[in-house]
Amino acid sequence: MARRAEGSSPTLRGRELGRRLRELRKSAGLTAEQVAEHLACSVAKISYMETGHRPATIRDVRDLSVLYKVKGPEREELMSLAKAAREKGWWQEYGDVPYSKYIGYEAEAASIRNYESLFIPGLLQTDAYALAVIQSAEPAASADEVAQRAQVRAKRQALITRTDPVSLWVIIDEAALRRRVGGPEVMRDQLRRLVATRDMPHVTLQVIPFGVGVHPAMAGPFVILEFADPAVSDVVYVENLAGDIYVEKSAQVGRFARIFERLKEIALDPDDSLALIEHVLKEL
Template sequence: MPPQRSTRTRLRRVGTMMRTLRESADKTGYDAAERLQCSQAKISRMETGDVGVKLAELEALLGYYLATDEQRTRALTVWKESRHKSSWSRFADALTERFRAYAELESDAALIQRVDISLVPGFFQTENYALALHKAAPHFPSQINIDRAIEARKKRQRRLDDDDPPKVHAIIDEAVLHRLVGGPEIMVEQLQHLHDLSRRRNITIQVLPFGAGAYATLGGPFIMLVFADPEDPTAVYREHLGGGSWVEDPAEVDQYTRTFDDLRKAALSAKESANLIREVAADLDPR
């Protein structure tokens, strides 16, 4: 895990601390909203790190929750750290605000677990595959933004080459291997890259075969980010067309954790999956 946490992780930590203090003080979100004269939705977004907390708001809530001197000092320290500008802000022309927040959290995750049902995960996409995907969505960002989006994707992928890379466990539907994104030549390149990645010690790729039948996440892909520091709870990001949404409620996160474990058991082993990826690539390549 990188020694310096991202802005998003710090915001999340401030929010987690405030939620814990609120619950310990036996206060509701409505109570906190009344204290700040704001909406409950704002309190919720502050506690999940979706929005920043102003110093005056933080001080008011710390007093309202009867925080100890130690808790106050800790909260103010993390709050000051969260004021640093995000390294992902320069991609505002290529990524949505919510996905920039995701990219920040991803950069701090020690373990990334994801389920993909229709496309190769962005972490594993070749440049040609990614470009073909963008060209297939003409109603989304312009050519200039496509270039920037691919640059942002490369920035994310460089984490895989870090001295201390995250562990990545990806479960992909077999349909992903057969969908000809960009044509046979681009798809062969992508599948070969996927096979090469599967040989890395920190990467596990499992294919969920057609024979597995229906499964819980056929409605959409999701990603779980697990952090080395126990102060940072696991977060789930659900992807959909044009954006995504967060799941951070512990009970819901637990449901996704159990679902991922079920899919892991239903999928082919890593070795069987690598063999299948190689076979599909060979069928597409007549040479």
Template sequence: MQHGPVVRRRKLGAELRTLRAGAGLTSGQAARLVGWHQSKVSRIETGTSGVKPADVRLLLDAYAVHDAQLRRLLLALAGSEDGDGRHRWWHAYRGVLPPTYRDFISLESQATAMRTLETTVVPGLLQTAEYARAVTRAAVDGLDEERLDALVEVRLARQHVLRADPPLELNAVLDEAVLHREVGGPEVMARQLERLVEAARLPQVRLQVLPFSAGAHIGVTGPFVIFSFSHTTDLDVVVLDHLTSSLHLDRKEDLEAYTEAFDALRFHALSAEDSSDFIAGLRQSR
């Protein structure tokens, strides 16, 4: 099983190797430029060892990489807390969030686009506070109110990516069951449906409903998320959530398989316009 830090380290190494080659440098020449032994450059490029953000900056300078957005992304992959000069807000919740969740938020905050299939609950980026509280209480047993409040705060803070400049592009396919499952009760669910109708109007959000009439489909194996990043598809990653951990897939064949699966789901789902009308109809019938 590959976890986020391992995947990001390998992706970072591959991207640095590509940038070095693009600069016309051998690993030995790059090492001499920054005052290292060649073996250190090789370990970084193969992802066999971690790399400090300061070392990434040295390499990017040596390779004459000046693109600010690319530098921020690569520094984030190295674990920089301020790749763009700003504190990562979720660090304030380190004592509350498990490592896999922090890792997911890190990917989400750096991605330019997110494709997600949800089969049980509304995507976190589109949840109301009441819905988020009900989902969190059900998912994590024995939560005290203070920790529950903190986790809901995190869920809502994550939604800032939809208001960022530029915003995250969210493409979500929801199984119809998501809309009928009364999380938190009828009133909470009614407000959640209203929230989905509002979100569907945002230009950066494309929301589609996969109706029961579609029958069995490739998504019955479970929900998944595909994160995409600017500049290169080599940094894209699929995340599968399990009860106690997350699985990260970054092999080309895995990405192609999940991309094809998502495209198939979109094809069988209602159009964005019909989906919005469908959700609004469910809301009015309550």
């Protein structure tokens, strides 16, 4: 799959830079403690840089290149990654977005697999539905903050409407269809939006009906993000009241992938899923 046409996400570039720096440190036979002593910084800073949680600065990369004996084109490539990792993503124009790291990953994903238990997935939400969700989740937020976050959510949806759309596979629990977020009229419009996905070949939508009973993902929703660059491993995003969790170890990502495959098997097929959505719409 081709890389996303809109350009590099600084979040992903920071993650790639961190991976490269970690590999170089290990190749040099150095511990994080030794590198921290050389840079006169904390071990935590080295960890943050290597995991991409805090992008390395140009100065950090220059100093580490000397320590790791990196020269020529490889050094220049690292410097370019450092510059790209510190650029601003479009979402940063909206101020302090709570899940900005996730948006950075999502912006460059080649495919997204999303299971939702109680809500309609953000990429398929109508404006009114999104507004109701945000107001409920952030009751103390001002009207401007709520509107701003709704704008960010709406802009994210360009991923599935542009000429080079992301491949989106969504599985929704029936509970998300029947929970009346924002009232009956809001839900009617939202369900119509879901029905309209039948005209979007890059979007696959399935519903897990109540009749299935217990299933492997009842613990909560998750998103699997896959990237076009084979050097960049998949990421699983899990959101809960305790905060955002990013799962990056291949064994753990694989577990979520297997669960998603199981959900695909027990969910209604896309045609029957749309039929159920239309049935719920008529009930409203």
